[in-house]
Amino acid sequence: MQLVPVSLAYFLEVARTGSVTEAAHTLNVAPSAISRQIAKLESGIGVPLFIRHPRGMTMTDAGSRLVAHARRSEAESAALVDELRTGRGADVRSVTVACSEGFGRRFVPAAMAAFRRDHPDVAFQLDVVPRQEATRRVVEGIADVAATYTMGPQHDVRVESAVVIPVAAIVPLGHELAGRDRVTLAELCSHPLALASPGTSQRELFDIGVQLEGLAVRPALVCDALAPQYEFVRSGGGIALVGDLGDLDRDGRTEGVTHVHIDHPVFRQREAQIQTMPGRRLSWAATRFTELLVSLLVSPSRGRSAELPRPR
Template sequence: MQLVPVSLTYFLEVARTGSVSEAALTLNVAPSAISRQITKLEAGLGVPLFVRHPRGMTVTDAGSRLLAHARRSEAESAALLDELRTGRGADVRSVTVACSEGFARRVVPAAMAAFRGEHPDVTFRLDIVPRQEATRRVAEGIADVAATYAMGPQHDVRVECAVVIPVAAIVPLGHALAGRERITLEELCAYPLALGSSGTSQRELFDIGVQLEGLTARPALVCDALAPQYEFVRSGGGIALVGDLGDLDEGASTDGVAYVRVDHPVFRQREAQIQTMLGRRLPWAATQFTELLVSMLPGRSSQLSGGARPRSDPGRSPRPAGR
């Protein structure tokens, strides 16, 4: 059973897949039925919702606004149905979090543990996904909150908090750079490096910085997962990079490595963000957890230096941000 009108359900699936035929396969209905509903919806609203291309469809500006509304309606309807079916109503206390891997190492699990210390009846689901996927899941109501990195404006989500996170080099204990407060990109490039793939924001910014400085960097290891990079460093294979989500404060005792800040302005183009769905009223547990997560984000108290900002107005696009 669904509470969202059929026309909006069909509209949502065409917007997601970019194709009437793909949407028909997913929904197990005839393509003609979807086409009729979309045409009827456009006629009723008096505006086109899609731009038709030879190989697919993309939403118009009006379609984008309706898409945001439809996503909110879908998410809230699903939550209501779950409450009605389980009979637990307001007692349902579960929170789904999507985050990129860097946040999953310490910040998000620590926030979950602290929250359950006060509210042991609340349960969590944690999905570790690429940064863009975390944002998509919140925008589509799959997750309640996302903790991720971003570069550039975020139009499809509400940015509860955004903080510029410094980048640190991970070096083996006893390394020549261990104990240094800061190092330059030039010093970093003198050693074998373990880096993420070119699709990650950190690697993108690293490559820009290297190009600006006229440096040459040849990664010894390319890997998007953090665990292999840490073991590579601990085993003496080279140096890796990580966003400093509290790692420098933790010190070497927990990870068996040392952290050294990398000093270059290029890395300031990326922000760590806590994101929720635009216009959605989150359940109590998700709202309270989001506030706790914001408070635990490193650098959250540094507003005077411009390092953080509070949640943005739902009616406005956030400022440019950054894995």
């Protein structure tokens, strides 16, 4: 059940799909009904919300601004309906977090465990998804907070914290690069590599750096999940890349690998961010957990469970 007006609900679906026909199919209503509601909304506001094309629709600036408002309203109404049905009141003790793979390995689960030490009645839902999907879930109110990597400015979310995270090579123990403080891209590319797929931020920056250096690379393994990459390295298959969220020193030798930072400025173009929806009223638990994630991200000892600050 949604409390937002029908016109806004229809508007959001057209904005998401870029088509009245597709929106009608998703909502199981006639396209003419959606067109009437959109026209009524535009007439009432006094400005066009979409630019009509022969095959689809794109939002105007006013439409983009209305989307942000409508998504906040939709998220608030869904939360209110849940509160009314469950009787839990405004102080909801559950938090939904979306994060990309690097954050899901240690950083976010360790923060959740630390938070529950002081607040054992708080429950978490953690969704590990691609970086753009983590942001989308916050934008659309599906997740309370996102922890993800980004490149370039973010317009539809509130960036609670942004930090440039160094990138390190995962190297097997006993490897000729083990024990080094830093390694260049040229040195790295002389060994078999396990890399993420081209759509990931880390791979995009790696490919840019390789192109700038005039290097030729043919990955030995392409995989977005970290666990298989660690096993590949540990078993002697090659070298992989990972963002240093503060858990590398602790995890290294116990997993049969070590970590060496990669010395190249191209990786400074990527930020680790904690994101929430602009203007959305988060529950007490979600607000405090977001604060904890922010404090951990800016800490030099990011993600080390033994040094987690006590949540308030």
